Amino acid sequence: MSGQGVAAFLDVAGVSKAFGAHAALDDCTLAVRQGEIVTLLGASGCGKTTLLRIIAGFVAPDSGTVRLGGQDALAMPVNRRPIGVVFQSYALFPHMTVARNVGYGLRVRGVPREEQRRRLAEALELVSLTAFADRYPAQLSGGQQQRVALARALVLAPQLLLLDEPFSALDAKLRAAMQSEVRRLIKSVGITAVFVTHDQDEAMGISDAIAVMRGGRIEQAGPPAEVYDRPASAFVADFVGAANHWPDEARGGRVTLPAGLSVPSRVIGRVSVMVRPHNLEPCPVGAEGAAWRGRVAFVRPSGPFLEIEVLVEGAPLPFRVTVPRAGAVPAPGEAVALRVRDLSACFVFPRLDQAAA
């Protein structure tokens, strides 16, 4: 995201777009610095694709501005914008070979033959598809199709690359591999990129900054760690990672939790205290500084960690606690207290009535 005083390379300001009575984008603002990979993260239907389509020029916004490198992008015709797009389902031309797909933009732009050949070869090399140049898209695996789509966009050396959920069609294992591959590729050509996903792990893994979208607006934007550790709202806190919710009352700038711990709160009245699973640790009942008491429901392995589900007295939903596999682990049925590891990474948000986030 652009800091104070740094001119944004891509500057989307106050963009709104309605389809009939439905506002797909509502006063959306986003700034991306040159060379940055920014992820638009949000649930399905929150307007991510619509925002990309407006930046690319496939649809015009009802209001707002889009500036690219200081110029008014909305004034550029759709086929003249220096913006590459990798579509959600790749949109490869099924009747063209890999080479013809990747070379299409060069042919259309009337690039000299010799240069076409050179740039095509470079682009295929970049995505390691030289050997597949004469295949048709239907003869390729999902990961290969994705690389063709990337090469087709990058061969034109655009100033900005837009990727709409590029990994959603891939299976989990390939997805992880492609994520780091694509990040490496984008960084190696040094292009500015806006990347769309509804998967928070993907967002964390690929981006320099994350913009969390909700209902056609950008709710919070910032580096992944900042969004995760200092969410601006209960929605963001929930969306970017697992969180436990504790409904309570805040009085005099503090919330006092059942086991005695008190947490500072900037809001008063009905609040929701949110703690990430890895920010909790089980301790013996009655231990110093505990926040909640409860009983272990079950313990399951989760990668290198163990996930413990604790039925906390008074909580509407069980709490999830992740602990390293090494060390003492409470058994199911055992009474435990929960301690907060880092109080500053414990968030208090006003509680909306039914929502409580």
Place this chain on the structure above:
Amino acid sequence: MSTQRAGGWASGGALLALPSLAFVLVVAGLPLALLLSFAVSDVGMSRGAIVSWSLTTEHFIAAVGDPLYHAAFARSFTLAASVTVLCLLFGFPIAYLHLRSPGWLRTVILVATIAPLLTSAIVRTYAWIVILGRQRGLLNQALLGLGLIDEPLRLINTHWAVLIGMTQIHLPIMVLPLIAVMSRQDPRLEDAALNLGASRLRTLRDVTLPLAVPGIGAGASLVFALSYTTFVVPQLLGGGNYLNAATMIYEQMIFALDWSKGAVTAAIMLATCLATVFAITMATRRAMRWSDQARA
């Protein structure tokens, strides 16, 4: 896949198809066999009953050398080919407009396309007589009224009237397969072409048109086959002495009562029609070679 299909055959798929197969054999196969047998026979008839029957190829040989046949078939072929091309020229923009339209306009276009099919071709042909008529035809009156012409044009009972009428009557047959194929196309492919720098026209040429080929092939085959064999429209709009292959069969069968001659003409019509449709299909397959290779 293929083993599954083979399993389907073995486990009664063929049995299920038997009733309809029998029906087709009786209502289409038998008359066709009868027709072909008349074409290669000399049949002696007396008082409506067949009294003698012998195999011969003389009717075929006579037909193949007869300039009248050449003229009739040439006319049928040029007419059907022109109607096919015209239907494609008018039909593609309609299907393209349908593709580009918002939902409600799509419905309007579809209904407007299908509606004429709900009336009989004879009714539509008479409508053209009303429009193209010499003395009181709407078109001539309009042109006279505007002072664009001094004398009524001869439109009805000409080749042009037949061409215009047939094109309008067969247009839906071209538009429907085009719409079916084109609306299955991923609209993002056009976006992708635009994004890569293509103009709308270039996108149409490089993406929309090549992917519409199966629809063009299907529409062209249907329109060609229908207009090559149609009888009513040329008869009504072309005037009494408009001769093409279909009207020739009618005269041989109904007026000359020469069933063998009529059967020969019909057989030639069937063969040439099938050959042309086959050629269209092959051309379509050729243009769609990429999809074979993709599947292989």
